[in-house]
Amino acid sequence: MKSHTAPDFSETVIGVEHVSVRYLIPRERVGSLKEYAIRKIQRRIFNDEFWALKDVSFEIKRGEIFGVIGANGAGKSTLLKLMARIMRPSAGRVWVKGRVAPLLAMGAGFHPELSGRENVFLNGTLLGYSEKQIRERFDCIVEFAELQDFIDAPIRTYSSGMLARLGFAVATDQKPDILIVDEALAVGDTAFQQKSLNRIREFQQTGTTTLYVSHALGEVEKTCKRAAWLHHGKLMFIGDAQEAVDRYLNRKPVAK
Numbered sequence: 001m002k003s004h005t006a007p008d009f010s011e012t013v014i015g016v017e018h019v020s021v022r023y024l025i026p027r028e029r030v031g032s033l034k035e036y037a038i039r040k041i042q043r044r045i046f047n048d049e050f051w052a053l054k055d056v057s058f059e060i061k062r063g064e065i066f067g068v069i070g071a072n073g074a075g076k077s078t079l080l081k082l083m084a085r086i087m088r089p090s091a092g093r094v095w096v097k098g099r100v101a102p103l104l105a106m107g108a109g110f111h112p113e114l115s116g117r118e119n120v121f122l123n124g125t126l127l128g129y130s131e132k133q134i135r136e137r138f139d140c141i142v143e144f145a146e147l148q149d150f151i152d153a154p155i156r157t158y159s160s161g162m163l164a165r166l167g168f169a170v171a172t173d174q175k176p177d178i179l180i181v182d183e184a185l186a187v188g189d190t191a192f193q194q195k196s197l198n199r200i201r202e203f204q205q206t207g208t209t210t211l212y213v214s215h216a217l218g219e220v221e222k223t224c225k226r227a228a229w230l231h232h233g234k235l236m237f238i239g240d241a242q243e244a245v246d247r248y249l250n251r252k253p254v255a256k
């Protein structure tokens with residue numbers, strides 16, 4: 001029996017509970033694996049620790065387009081990687097309901113020497129599609145990316161905007177439950193950005209939740225209802241997107 005129930009927009013689909021992330025930064029360069037192994041046995045590996053996220057908690061409901069803003073190094077990409085299950089928190093818990101399509105740093109999941117065509121298959125497989133599914137959807141993906149003329153060239157010859165187009169087109173060809181967009185649209189031209197945001201809004205109507213990291217604060221205000229502002233790994237504000245942007249901007253030192 002097929003169910004046609006409308007998406008439940010009141011359901012929480014992402015939970016971030018007291019999450020902290022610690023990165024270990026090696027204090028000295030170790031030249032080879034052999035040297036590393038010897039030093040490890042001798043307990044002579046020294047790391048500095050850096051907390052990229054500090055006790056962050058919030059929840060996101062189904063169908064939200066949720067913005068994440070903050071200065072370079074604030075912890076935004078780290079937060080998204082947790083939700084994409086690319087890494088685990090050092091403390092706390094992150095849970096996510098449904099299929100996640102992560103669109104992380106530009107070109108992630110692409111191989112520079114392979115052609116656009118081959119990369120669609122590679123990237124699609126990483127996203128969990130079968131080869132048959134990708135073959136069936138291939139033309140639509142390339143058409144959305146508007147890369148018909150370049151699809152057989154190696155992607156090291158692509159511009160950053162072309163890479164972003166291909167990445168977005170593959171990741172959003174099938175409607176995910178949760179779409180993660182980390183700055184991926186920033187390098188696309190205005191027409192492509194609008195086309196992508198329209199697709200995100202269409203998905204929203206049918207219950208897809210989108211996490212949208214961007215330095216384009218105007219777009220965040222326009223597209224997101226709620227947003228989080230991160231500052232040095234701490235959650236400074238979560239709530240109305242316009243207020244988040246205002247608060248973020250006003251905390252910046254006054255230009256001299």
Ligand SMILES: Nc1ncnc2c1ncn2[C@@H]1O[C@H](COP(=O)(O)OP(=O)(O)OP(=O)(O)O)[C@@H](O)[C@H]1O
Nearest residue numbers: 023024025050052071072073074075076077078079
């Ligand atoms: N693998 C890593 N090892 C050590 N430190 C890291 C690692 N990845 C990130 N960091 C540090 O964690 C902090 C947060 O990085 P993150 O990439 O989450 O920032 P961001 O908010 O996405 O910044 P941007 O706006 O520049 O993309 C930075 O200070 C960065 O140097």
Ligand SMILES: [Mg+2]
Nearest residue numbers: 076077078182
């Ligand atoms: Mg980032």
